[in-house]
Amino acid sequence: MKFEYVVGIDEAGKGPLAGPVAVGALAVTADFDWRRLPTVNDSKQLKESVREDIYKEVIIMKKAGELDFRVSMVSASVIDQIGISRSVARALARALTGLSLDPAQVAVKLDGSLKAPAIYTNQETIIKGDAKEKVIGLASIMAKVRRDRYMKNLAKQPELASYQLAVLKGYGTKIHRAAIKENGLSSIHRASFCRALLG
Numbered sequence: 375m376k377f378e379y380v381v382g383i384d385e386a387g388k389g390p391l392a393g394p395v396a397v398g399a400l401a402v403t404a405d406f407d408w409r410r411l412p413t414v415n416d417s418k419q420l421k422e423s424v425r426e427d428i429y430k431e432v433i434i435m436k437k438a439g440e441l442d443f444r445v446s447m448v449s450a451s452v453i454d455q456i457g458i459s460r461s462v463a464r465a466l467a468r469a470l471t472g473l474s475l476d477p478a479q480v481a482v483k484l485d486g487s488l489k490a491p492a493i494y495t496n497q498e499t500i501i502k503g504d505a506k507e508k509v510i511g512l513a514s515i516m517a518k519v520r521r522d523r524y525m526k527n528l529a530k531q532p533e534l535a536s537y538q539l540a541v542l543k544g545y546g547t548k549i550h551r552a553a554i555k556e557n558g559l560s561s562i563h564r565a566s567f568c569r570a571l572l573g
Contacts, residue, residue, distance in 0.1 A: 377481040377496060378403065378404060379401050379402065379404065380406070380509050381399055381400065381473065381480050381481070381513075382398075382399070382400050382483050382485075382503075382507060382513040383399045383466060383469070383470065383488055383490065383510065384397070384398055384417075384485040384486075384488070384510050384514035384517055385397045385465070385486075385488065385517060386521045387521045388462060389545065390544035390546065391544060391564055391571075392539065392544035393521070393528065393539070393544035393562055394447035394524065395447065395448050395453060395458065395461055395462055396447045396465065396518070396524075397446050397447075397465035397468075397469045397517060398444070398513040398514060398517030398518075398520070399444050399470045399472070400432075400441065400443040400509060400512050400516055401441060401442045401473050401475060401480070402441045402509060403441075411432075411508070411512065413427075413428060414508045414515065415505060415508075416504040417511070417514040417517075417518040417519075418504075422522070428515050428519075429515060429516060442473055443516050444468075444472035445516055445521075446465040446466070447520075447521065447524065448461040448464055448465045450561075450562050450563060450565075451561075452464075453564050453567075454564055454565050457566075466488060466489075467491050470490055470494070477494045477495065480496060481497075482494045482498070483500060483503060483509055483510050484498070484499045484503065484510070485499075485500065485503040485513075486501060487499065525540065528562060536553045536556070537550060544562075554568060554571050558572070559572070
């Protein structure tokens with residue numbers, strides 16, 4: 375069966391100790407020419423400057439109506455309330471619904487262990503899909519750039535300075551863990567992820 379659109383979906387920020395989790399959903403026509411975005415790959419394999427360049431190009435293409443995307447984020451406080459898996463599922467459903475596509479006309483490709491809502495009957499989950507399918511890779515780039523920009527913006531708040539969010543993006547590095555032990559948790563930390571550090 376041939377579909378009118380292909381949607382790629384991936385998350386960014388599932389593992390950090392602070393900040394939201396983000397899910398990107400990106401839609402292209404089935405005949406989209408990927409030669410226009412030759413550097414697309416798994417976002418983790420690309421330098422930040424390359425991800426930013428791709429992001430800016432996608433924004434231009436979106437404004438021209440050549441593709442569409444949504445990035446949905448769920449906060450640390452909600453992650454603490456309902457857990458990371460349900461938070462990812464919530465962000466995924468919100469991002470996918472935001473594309474306003476007919477589920478019957480869409481082939482959905484998801485990274486890792488992600489699943490789309492059951493109404494999207496034409497879906498495929500692909501292990502390491504962000505490196506195998508460009509539409510998933512591009513979704514991962516959009517999610518990561520949007521989340522990284524959000525974390526950099528948070529880093530401007532004086533009370534968050536010690537956590538070096540602009541550089542570490544909330545991940546559990548040695549520096550970040552030491553800052554938590556010294557200063558405790560902030561309002562944007564995932565307390566449920568940090569219990570072992572505070573024991």
